[in-house]
Amino acid sequence: MKRNVLVVEDSSSKADSITQLVKLHYDAQVEWVSTISGAYAVLNRKQWDLVILDMTFQVSQGLGQAVKKEALAGIELLQYMSAKELRYPVIVATQHDEFSQGGWININSIDQLHSILSEAFPEQYRSVVHVDLMSSDWHLELMKAMRRVIDV
Numbered sequence: 001m002k003r004n005v006l007v008v009e010d011s012s013s014k015a016d017s018i019t020q021l022v023k024l025h026y027d028a029q030v031e032w033v034s035t036i037s038g039a040y041a042v043l044n045r046k047q048w049d050l051v052i053l054d055m056t057f058q059v060s061q062g063l064g065q066a067v068k069k070e071a072l073a074g075i076e077l078l079q080y081m082s083a084k085e086l087r088y089p090v091i092v093a094t095q096h097d098e099f100s101q102g103g104w105i106n107i108n109s110i111d112q113l114h115s116i117l118s119e120a121f122p123e124q125y126r127s128v129v130h131v132d133l134m135s136s137d138w139h140l141e142l143m144k145a146m147r148r149v150i151d152v
Contacts (some may be wrong), residue, residue, distance in 0.1 A: 003028040004151060008039045008077060009093070010057045014133060018052055018093060021139055026150065030133040036077050043081065049086040049147050051124075052142075053077060055094040056115070072107075078121045085123075089149040091144060092117065093130040 005028045009015040010052040012034070013120060028049075033039045036057060043051075055074040079096045081088065097110050105112050110130050117125040131138045 001027070004046060005030045006039070006042060006048050006051045006088075007032045008051065008074070009054045010034050011054070011095075014054070014093075014095070014131060017133065019143070021142060022052075025143060025146070035037075036073055039077055040080060043077075043086055043088070050146065051081075051088050051090045052093050053090050055092055056096055066113070073116075078117070078124055081124050082121055087123045089126045090124045091126055091142070091145045091149065092122070093131050093138075094128065095131045096129060097131070101112070105116075 003026050005022050005026070007018050007022075007030060008017050009018065009032065015032045015034070019032060019133050022028050023029050031042060053074045055072060074094075078090065080086075081090070092113070094110075094113075102122040107116065110128055114128045119126065126149050129138055129141045129145055131142075
């Protein structure tokens with residue numbers, strides 16, 4: 001059976017790596033969107049077997065302004081999914097291991113992120129994978145996470 005997998009990731013190289021990995025191991029239709037706002041419409045378009053979500057996204061400061069990173073932007077999508085009762089399983093795939101936003105949220109480890117997301121989004125969130133594009137170690141971790149979601 002063909003699986004529908006949505007990748008929400010602002011880095012094209014990371015999205016390509018994830019897409020190749022998914023297609024190597026599953027008969028899957030993979031769709032990629034590069035922004036949180038782009039994911040809203042796509043989430044409502046069809047049933048998803050899995051959503052692979054980045055946590056940190058680049059956001060523009062306006063025309064001619066510098067681009068900055070918003071450390072926990074992925075939480076916005078999880079909040080949207082929760083509010084809309086979209087219970088698609090989500091695996092977070094992030095290159096970061098520390099997150100702070102606006103001086104009011106400081107997450108100091110992947111384990112802490114996992115605990116927070118597990119408690120806040122029990123219907124959607126499944127696991128977090130730390131991605132290091134300079135290594136292939138994360139491939140195995142993502143495959144294990146996908147198996148726990150897809151091979152049930």
